[in-house]
Amino acid sequence: MSTVIAEPTTAAAGQAFVPVPDEILVGGRWRRGGGPESAVLDPATGDVLQRVGQATADDVDAAARAGAAAAADPAWRDLLPHQRARHLVRIADAIEAGAARLALLQTYNTGKTLAETTALVASAAGTFRYFAAALETGDDELTSRRGNSLTMSVHEPIGVIGAIAPWNSPVASDAQKIAPALAAGNAVVLKPAEWTPLVSLALGRLIDESGLPKGLLSVLPGRGSVLGEAIVTHPGVGKVTFTGGTATGRRIAHHGAERLIPVSLELGGKSPTIVLDDADVDVAVNGVLYGIFSSTGQSCVAGSRLFVDRKIYREFVDTLARKASQLRVGPGLDPRTQVGPMVHPAHRDSVAAYVDLARAEGGRVLCGGAIPDEDRLRGGAYYPPTVIEGLGNDARACQEEIFGPVLVALPFDGEEDLVAMANDSVYGLAAGIWTGDYRRAWPLARRLAAGTVWVNTYKQFSISTPFGGVKESGLGVEKGRAGIAAYSRQKSVYLGLDTQPHPWAD
Numbered sequence: 001m002s003t004v005i006a007e008p009t010t011a012a013a014g015q016a017f018v019p020v021p022d023e024i025l026v027g028g029r030w031r032r033g034g035g036p037e038s039a040v041l042d043p044a045t046g047d048v049l050q051r052v053g054q055a056t057a058d059d060v061d062a063a064a065r066a067g068a069a070a071a072a073d074p075a076w077r078d079l080l081p082h083q084r085a086r087h088l089v090r091i092a093d094a095i096e097a098g099a100a101r102l103a104l105l106q107t108y109n110t111g112k113t114l115a116e117t118t119a120l121v122a123s124a125a126g127t128f129r130y131f132a133a134a135l136e137t138g139d140d141e142l143t144s145r146r147g148n149s150l151t152m153s154v155h156e157p158i159g160v161i162g163a164i165a166p167w168n169s170p171v172a173s174d175a176q177k178i179a180p181a182l183a184a185g186n187a188v189v190l191k192p193a194e195w196t197p198l199v200s201l202a203l204g205r206l207i208d209e210s211g212l213p214k215g216l217l218s219v220l221p222g223r224g225s226v227l228g229e230a231i232v233t234h235p236g237v238g239k240v241t242f243t244g245g246t247a248t249g250r251r252i253a254h255h256g257a258e259r260l261i262p263v264s265l266e267l268g269g270k271s272p273t274i275v276l277d278d279a280d281v282d283v284a285v286n287g288v289l290y291g292i293f294s295s296t297g298q299s300c301v302a303g304s305r306l307f308v309d310r311k312i313y314r315e316f317v318d319t320l321a322r323k324a325s326q327l328r329v330g331p332g333l334d335p336r337t338q339v340g341p342m343v344h345p346a347h348r349d350s351v352a353a354y355v356d357l358a359r360a361e362g363g364r365v366l367c368g369g370a371i372p373d374e375d376r377l378r379g380g381a382y383y384p385p386t387v388i389e390g391l392g393n394d395a396r397a398c399q400e401e402i403f404g405p406v407l408v409a410l411p412f413d414g415e416e417d418l419v420a421m422a423n424d425s426v427y428g429l430a431a432g433i434w435t436g437d438y439r440r441a442w443p444l445a446r447r448l449a450a451g452t453v454w455v456n457t458y459k460q461f462s463i464s465t466p467f468g469g470v471k472e473s474g475l476g477v478e479k480g481r482a483g484i485a486a487y488s489r490q491k492s493v494y495l496g497l498d499t500q501p502h503p504w505a506d
């Protein structure tokens with residue numbers, strides 16, 4: 001089956017790439033990064049969009065010091081929750097006002113479709129509004145008295161938060177870290193991924209211009225092994241919030257343990273998506289396709305392992321592969337595109353290598369499986385939706401996170417067989433169940449080792465709903481009202497009510 005490719009388009013007016021100023025935000029000052037330059041690519045064409053001077057370890061030091069000073073400044077420290085919330089609302093307004101530019105930048109830099117990046121920008125603004133509301137309505141606690149004192153538990157900021165983000169959804173992951181961290185009264189030193197610094201720099205500028213006190217936010221693009229390490233090990237950084245791969249997360253957790261600072265980790269996944277024999281096939285096919293192939297499979301929660309009841313396996317998987325081969329592959333700027341390019345040619349090559357490995361392990365490729373050779377896509381980091389079957393659950397393609405548009409399909413026989421295979425993974429981020437009977441879904445959802453289970457839907461997110469992984473998919477949760485507490489320290493205060501001297505000292 002051949003892959004359908006979207007027709008060529010030229011960038012419409014208003015869609016041309018406009019570079020961001022080549023400046024990074026260090027402790028309230030914009031200046032050119034003094035580190036090596038990185039070439040930021042348009043993955044749809046392979047062209048260099050612009051070059052960005054990376055930050056240096058000295059910039060991390062300056063940012064952490066300025067952050068600590070700004071967080072301790074009474075102008076920020078003494079703001080009441082509703083006053084701090086106003087800053088978050090202003091940031092949300094600024095994001096909405098700059099939404100078209102942010103979405104376009106993210107499409108250029110990550111390859112995602114404009115529809116997706118527009119939704120991600122809206123969600124970033126919503127994240128700031130949500131945490132503004134959560135801040136205004138969150139209460140400290142009066143705890144039960146066990147003696148003659150009034151006892152309270154109050155939340156206080158940690159100080160400087162090191163925030164390290166991956167390349168797949170920068171604007172949304174940046175917001176999910178910056179908003180609750182500021183809401184809790186902290187300063188933030190943000191490091192975007194080396195491949196995708198543009199939208200984070202543009203977001204930093206919007207936040208800076210919204211009137212947030214200087215020094216509370218720094219945006220430091222650079223390589224993880226240099227700059228990320230400098231942030232995680234800086235003595236002024238009091239917590240690290242990280243989203244990215246499990247190997248990096250483990251390394252950051254080691255540093256956190258050395259320094260005895262809290263670390264929250266949103267890591268990788270290899271999520272099972274399960275089709276029971278009573279599922280509505282049309283609904284399930286489209287849901288499975290969306291769950292794996294939207295964002296070109298570059299989603300931590302991508303439903304990349306498909307388990308189908310053997311009774312309906314053949315028909316289901318053949319239908320799915322046929323529809324997958326008809327998904328429109330093309331540039332993210334083309335409104336007809338469903339599957340954009342991968343973020344970078346190097347990442348596309350790693351995905352292609354996994355498919356070769358799956359073939360070598362005995363897998364049958366039902367659709368996709370080769371870098372497209374159409375003229376118009378040449379130069380871009382494209383890889384088509386690919387469905388593979390015939391592998392054992394222990395094959396590397398079934399166990400390792402490929403992070404691309406590759407789905408492995410396996411039949412199952414009964415619930416015990418299914419649960420054993422679905423849970424046979426080092427990961428535990430998400431899972432999907434497609435069924436006509438919620439009474440079957442409920443006990444199954446409870447048996448799956450996953451932080452999130454979707455039933456008859458997939459990749460739906462709500463900022464009000466906590467999100468996190470189990471096993472090697474993470475530590476801690478983001479989102480939800482408790483999201484602010486994750487950036488706070490709890491302090492207990494006892495107000496003694498005795499009016500007489502303590503008898504012990506007499």
Ligand code: NAP
Binds near residue numbers: 228229243
């Ligand atoms: P990654 O290689 O782990 O990188 C993530 C971030 O960490 C990047 O900013 C990277 O910088 C930085 N980094 C790399 N080495 C570092 C080090 N030694 N110390 C500190 N920082 C370091 O992951 P990725 O390839 O960008 O992202 C894909 C992964 O993220 C996938 O595994 C995906 O599942 C996961 N993810 C998880 C979630 C979730 O919520 N659970 C969401 C999205 C993505 P450079 O890139 O500049 O080197």
